[in-house]
Amino acid sequence: MSSTQHVLLSPAELAYLHASLSLTPPIRPDGRSPSQFRPLVAETGILPGTNGSARICFADGTEAIVGVKAEVERTRLAHDFDHNTFAAGSRLEGDFVEGSYAADAQVDAENVNEEQRVGDDDWVELTVEIPGYRDDDPGTVFLARMLGEALLADGEFARKLWINRRFHWKLFLDVILISPPLSYPLPLLSLTTHLALLSTRLPRLKSEGDEDPFFDDDWAAAPFIYSRNSSNSSSSSSSTTKDGKTSTTSRPPISLLVMAVGNNIIFDPSKEELAVADVALAVSVGEAPSAAAARGKDAMDVDTTTQDGLQRNLQILSVRTIDPPSRLTPPGVPNATNSAYGAAAVVASAQKQPEARAAESEAVEGVWKAPRGGARARVMAALVLEVLGRGGVADEVMDALDGVDLV
Amino acid sequence: MPLDTSAYSLALLRVDGRRWNELRRIHAQIRTQAAADGSSYLEMGHTKVMCVVNGPSEPGPRRGGVGGTSAAGSGGGGGQSKDAEVAVSVVVAGFSSVDRKRRGKNDKRILELQSTISSALGASLHTHLFPHSTISISLHVLSLDGSLLAALINAATLACVDAGIPMTDYVAACTAGSTSTYAANDESADPLLDLNHQEEQELPGLTVATLGDSDRVAVLVCESRVQVGRLEGMLAVGVDGCKQVRGIIDRVVRDKGRRMLQEGTVEKGVGLEDMDLD
Numbered sequence: 001m002s003s004t005q006h007v008l009l010s011p012a013e014l015a016y017l018h019a020s021l022s023l024t025p026p027i028r029p030d031g032r033s034p035s036q037f038r039p040l041v042a043e044t045g046i047l048p049g050t051n052g053s054a055r056i057c058f059a060d061g062t063e064a065i066v067g068v069k070a071e072v073e074r075t076r077l078a079h080d081f082d083h084n085t086f087a088a089g090s091r092l093e094g095d096f097v098e099g100s101y102a103a104d105a106q107v108d109a110e111n112v113n114e115e116q117r118v119g120d121d122d123w124v125e126l127t128v129e130i131p132g133y134r135d136d137d138p139g140t141v142f143l144a145r146m147l148g149e150a151l152l153a154d155g156e157f158a159r160k161l162w163i164n165r166r167f168h169w170k171l172f173l174d175v176i177l178i179s180p181p182l183s184y185p186l187p188l189l190s191l192t193t194h195l196a197l198l199s200t201r202l203p204r205l206k207s208e209g210d211e212d213p214f215f216d217d218d219w220a221a222a223p224f225i226y227s228r229n230s231s232n233s234s235s236s237s238s239s240t241t242k243d244g245k246t247s248t249t250s251r252p253p254i255s256l257l258v259m260a261v262g263n264n265i266i267f268d269p270s271k272e273e274l275a276v277a278d279v280a281l282a283v284s285v286g287e288a289p290s291a292a293a294a295r296g297k298d299a300m301d302v303d304t305t306t307q308d309g310l311q312r313n314l315q316i317l318s319v320r321t322i323d324p325p326s327r328l329t330p331p332g333v334p335n336a337t338n339s340a341y342g343a344a345a346v347v348a349s350a351q352k353q354p355e356a357r358a359a360e361s362e363a364v365e366g367v368w369k370a371p372r373g374g375a376r377a378r379v380m381a382a383l384v385l386e387v388l389g390r391g392g393v394a395d396e397v398m399d400a401l402d403g404v405d406l407v
Numbered sequence: 408m409p410l411d412t413s414a415y416s417l418a419l420l421r422v423d424g425r426r427w428n429e430l431r432r433i434h435a436q437i438r439t440q441a442a443a444d445g446s447s448y449l450e451m452g453h454t455k456v457m458c459v460v461n462g463p464s465e466p467g468p469r470r471g472g473v474g475g476t477s478a479a480g481s482g483g484g485g486g487q488s489k490d491a492e493v494a495v496s497v498v499v500a501g502f503s504s505v506d507r508k509r510r511g512k513n514d515k516r517i518l519e520l521q522s523t524i525s526s527a528l529g530a531s532l533h534t535h536l537f538p539h540s541t542i543s544i545s546l547h548v549l550s551l552d553g554s555l556l557a558a559l560i561n562a563a564t565l566a567c568v569d570a571g572i573p574m575t576d577y578v579a580a581c582t583a584g585s586t587s588t589y590a591a592n593d594e595s596a597d598p599l600l601d602l603n604h605q606e607e608q609e610l611p612g613l614t615v616a617t618l619g620d621s622d623r624v625a626v627l628v629c630e631s632r633v634q635v636g637r638l639e640g641m642l643a644v645g646v647d648g649c650k651q652v653r654g655i656i657d658r659v660v661r662d663k664g665r666r667m668l669q670e671g672t673v674e675k676g677v678g679l680e681d682m683d684l685d
Contacts, residue, residue, distance in 0.1 A: 049453070049550050050502045061442025065457075065549065067502030127509065129498055131459070131545040135512055174501040174509075178457055178547055179442040 007275040007325065011332030015368035018276040022262035029272055035386065035393050037268040042191075042404045044199040051171075052200025052225075056192040060270065063178040064188050066196035072163065072213055073123075073170040119158025119168075124151065126173040128189065130181055146320060147175070147190055150253045150284030151197075153317035157252065160225050164210045169202060183271040184322065186282055190255035191401065197252040199406045200225045224406075226250050253286030253317050254397060256387070259324065260379045265386055267393055279375040280324040285387055285394040288315040312395060314388050319380075327370055334364040415586050419597075422605055423452075427586070428644065430601045430651055435561070435659045437569040445570025449562040452603055453552035458562040459545050460570040463491050463537035491537035493529040495521040495544045497559065503551040520556055524563055527616055527626045531564075533573040542572060553604035554582045556614045556628060561656060568660055576619030579653035580626060583645030584612035589632040596637055598644040611637070615645035619653060622646055 009017070020027040026034055038059035047053040052068040126148040128140050151157055161169040173196070175189050201222040203215035216222070227250045259269045259277035266273060274280060335341040363369050375383075387394050419426060431452030440446035445460035497517050501509040510517060524544070532542065544566065546559050560580035567574060584602045587593035589611050602612045611633035616626035624646065633641070 047455070047502065047549055049505070053502070057441070061440065063440055063442070065500075065547070067500060067549070069502045069507040071507060127501065129500070131496055131498065131547075132543070172501060172507045174507075176498065176500055176547055178459060179440055180459070180461060182442055 007271055009272065009275055009329075011330060011368035014276050014326075014329055015332060015366055017272065018261060018368065019366065021266065021273065021276060022264055024264065026261065026264045026266060028266070028270075030270065032268075034264060035267045035396075037397065037400075038270075040191075042195055042401075044195050044404060044406050051202060052196050052198075054192050054195035054199060056188060056195065058188050060182055061179055062182050062185060062188055064185065064192040065176045065178060066189075066192045067174050067176075068196050068200045069172045069174070070161075070169045070200075070202055071172070072167055075120075075166055075168050117159045117162045119155060119161060121152045121158055123158050123161045123168055124148065124171045124173065126151070126193075127175065129174065129176045130185070131177065132180065143186060143189065144175070146186065146282055146284075146318075147193055147255065150190070150255050150286070150317050151193070153253065153284065154286055154288075163205060163213050164207075166210050167213050171200075173197075183269075184257060184274065184280075186255055186322075187257045187268065190284075191397075194252050194254050194401065195404060198224070198226055198401075198404075226252065251287055251398065253284050254394070254401075255282050255284040256393065256397070257281075257322070258283050258383060258387075260375060260383070263379065263382070265379065265383050267386075275325050275329065277324040277326050278371040279379065280322040281375060281383070282318075282320045282322055283383070283387060284317040284319075285314055286317045288313045312398065314392075314394050316384060316388065319383075321374060324371075327372075329368065329370050331370055332368040334367045336364070421599065423603060425601075427597050428600050428647075430581070430648060431603065433561075433652065433655045435565055435656065437565050437659060437663050443566075443570075445566040445568070445572070447562050447565035447569060449558055449565065451554055451558045451561070451601070453550055454554055454558045455548075455550035456555075456558045456562040457547040457549060458559075458566040459547075460542065460563075460566040460572070461545075462542040462570070463540040463572065464543075466492065466539070466541040489538045490529075490534040491532070491540045491542050493525045493532065493534065493542050493544065495525040495528075495546065495563070497521050497524075497546045497548065499548040499551070503548050520559060523556065523626060523628060524559055527560060527578055528563055528567060528574075530625060531574045531576065531578050531618060532567060533575070536573060542567075542570075551604065553602050553607040554614070556580065556626075557582050557601075557616070557652075560616050560626065561652060565656060565659065569663075576621075577653050577656055578616050578618060578625050579649045579656055580614060580616035581645055581648035581652050582607070582612055582614050583641040583648065584610045585633060585637050585641055586610070589634065592634065594636075598637070598640040600644050600648045611641075613638075613641055613645060615642060615649060617646055617649040617653070620650065 017029065020029075028034070030038075032038070040059060041057040042054065044052070044054045046055050046065070047067055050067040051070045053066060055063065055065045057063045126144050128144040128147070129135075130137075130140055130143075133140050161171060163169060173193060175193060177185055177189065201219070201224050203217070203219070204221045204223060205213060206216050207214035256267065257269060258281045259266050259274060260279045260281070261277060269277065269280070386392055389395075415421065421427070423431075425431070432450070434450040436448045438446060439448045439457070440459055443459040443461055445458075447458045449456050449458070496512075497520050498512075499510045499517065501507050524546070528544070534542070544563050546562060548555065548559075557580035560578055564578045568577075581600065582602045584599040584606055585596045586599055587596040588609060599606065599610070602610065606612070611629075611631040613627065613629035613631075613633075615624060615628075617623060618625050624642075627642075629638075
């Protein structure tokens with residue numbers, strides 16, 4: 001779909017752009033540095049009828065809105081055997097009474113609260129809507145899967161939707177691209193989803209244990225799905241857990257679009273830059289449950305004080321190759337084989353199939369040729385370093401997103 | 408929950424506290440989106456709609472989309488005709504209503520909305536100036552609380568104004584209803600202006616759109632049963648409401664135009680003093 005959208009550039013222009021992007025340091029058409037992002041406008045809480053919502057406008061004019069809706073759904077118990085023991089027990093004892101059931105549940109809720117929390121990927125439904133495209137367009141479906149995959153990758157997110165053993169929240173994320181898809185919309189949709197989830201609140205649970213859920217109707221008391229003090233997230237998550245075994249991430253993952261030209265890695269590519277990409281990758285980065293938190297609370301406190309609690313523990317959740325539009329660009333013809341430039345010895349068979357010949361011929365300096373093959377290991381290694389490094393790109397983006405007021 | 412209309416006769420106030428001839432708050436913005444040729448955002452009460460207009464442009468397989476061309480209503484002819492095609496696509500967001508409900512693109516109601524808007528605007532836009540081209544209007548419903556068609560038409564009009572597509576006049580739309588249900592068969596039922604979702608569910612209603620300041624009706628859609636005797640009153644109230652809506656839309660356009668002049672978005676050379684700013 002949009003990733004393979006044609007940009008009307010001639011082979012000569014493509015070759016020029018490719019050459020300037022493969023310099024060290026690369027020279028980008030808009031003068032940005034390789035890891036610099038374009039400015040964007042973001043706001044959250046725009047739709048009072050939703051549990052959480054956000055809107056982002058990118059500098060190139062593309063705009064997306066995400067709304068999150070939550071519904072209470074009954075959990076199918078037969079699914080998980082671990083927690084079925086209770087239900088099985090009740091079936092064996094014929095004279096099982098409601099009172100002991102509730103009491104048992106309460107005891108359970110007291111001590112196994114954290115381990116009991118299980119999540120199912122089915123609890124999150126993500127749909128992407130792009131104007132002018134069918135709902136079942138392969139590109140749209142792929143985008144939706146990619147966004148959903150990153151979200152569920154660490155298994156933490158679905159666990160947040162657990163209410164009790166009988167009920168859970170079902171979260172519907174509707175991603176709408178408002179503008180026409182000018183460039184590949186993955187980073188826009190991902191960042192908008194990220195902000196919408198950060199602003200998502202679920203009503204506060206009033207009931208206890210495995211009762212039918214009953215919620216506080218005071219919206220001001222509703223807690224955020226992702227806790228808000230994200231700057232010292234690791235310390236807060238470690239303090240909430242008793243045994244330090246589990247720690248929850250405090251922000252959803254983000255997916256970034258990254259491209260490589262030669263050995264250069266370029267972030268947030270524009271439409272024109274994407275047209276000469278050797279490789280285009282969608283990289284999903286999330287906050288890992290911090291290793292420091294697992295070591296215990298004392299160690300954690302030391303860590304946070306020494307590093308001002310600013311360090312994030314980031315991890316790459318997924319990397320996917322995206323078919324760049326450069327694959328479909330027409331190749332240039334070098335002077336040596338161009339009969340218009342007096343190349344006399346043009347082989348007769350080659351003349352019959354000029355395209356095939358151009359594709360097979362050796363790369364000539366300054367002549368555009370559509371890139372082939374996947375990402376090289378060296379590029380991937382450099383990419384990981386750039387994204388995850390201290391003060392790296394992911395850190396920078398998350399810092400920037402922290403600046404958005406959550407309503 | 409059924410709407411309780413019995414209280415209306417006591418204080419002559421509707422469920423949301425309005426009188427019979429009051430519009431809900433209308434708030435509109437134009438030029439909200441930089442990448443599009445024209446764009447607008449419109450709120451009628453809690454109904455919130457965004458509109459993006461692209462074109463007139465060459466009809467391609469991309470613009471309007473593969474399924475879009477066949478699914479969207481078309482006011483003019485196809486790409487080869489003498490008139491520009493007005494392709495409308497309406498996307499109702501899953502989170503727009505109280506209960507999350509996803510509507511497919513081939514939902515019959517949405518198709519009908521698309522073709523109604525397309526023919527209404529196709530009649531007002533000077534499509535004959537742009538042969539072999541397409542004007543694609545995409546509308547996004549963010550929040551839904553009645554008077555959907557009216558809000559969509561108003562938003563589309565605003566976006567077309569922003570896109571600078573020549574048109575005869577504003578197409579301003581509004582809904583009208585009646586205070587008692589069809590079954591009640593109440594002779595003394597009053598007409599109501601601008602129905603919200605609750606009223607729309609229970610009471611007979613119609614959507615009417617007029618062309619500019621005139622009384623010329625461009626769209627009239629009535630999807631409910633109503634005694635013919637009440638229709639005239641409803642229509643009169645609706646047309647009157649359209650005039651109010653037109654005034655509001657017009658003010659939005661003029662305000663934006665004035666601000667653009669003052670902030671220097673338009674070329675210099677046209678002096679502020681030369682132009683008649685109301």
